[in-house]
Amino acid sequence: MTEPERAVDERAVFIISVAAELAGVHPQTLRIYERKGLVRPKRTSGNTRRYSQADVDRLLEIQALTEEGVNLAGVKRIMELRAEIGRLRRQLDDVTSQLAHRRAIAMPGRRSGEIVPLRSVFPTPWEARP
16 A cells, blocks of 8 residues: 555544444444444544544454454454564565665675575685685
């Protein structure tokens, strides 16, 4: 998702009744989800809840899990674990990118994915270095 798409997706525009209808639940259910910490709608200056498309998507995920028989505590834990997996994937992507960059600097002229004897990259201490 591009940055402009993400900005539109996170813009809080739906009032509680519209968000509830889009998610297929009663507005009171959204209040319960908020109390349980499953969703955090934005608030207007008049303290009215406003939901974004990302919030509605999250509500749909919650509904799918509860329909499968997961209780709200379980839903919360699953959502936390999914967020952690996302953070770890981004971290892995960063480390992989850094490693590829360092390999390119350490071994100029080598193609990405080329198989290289380990000794040519990391010589043993007893081998003479040129």
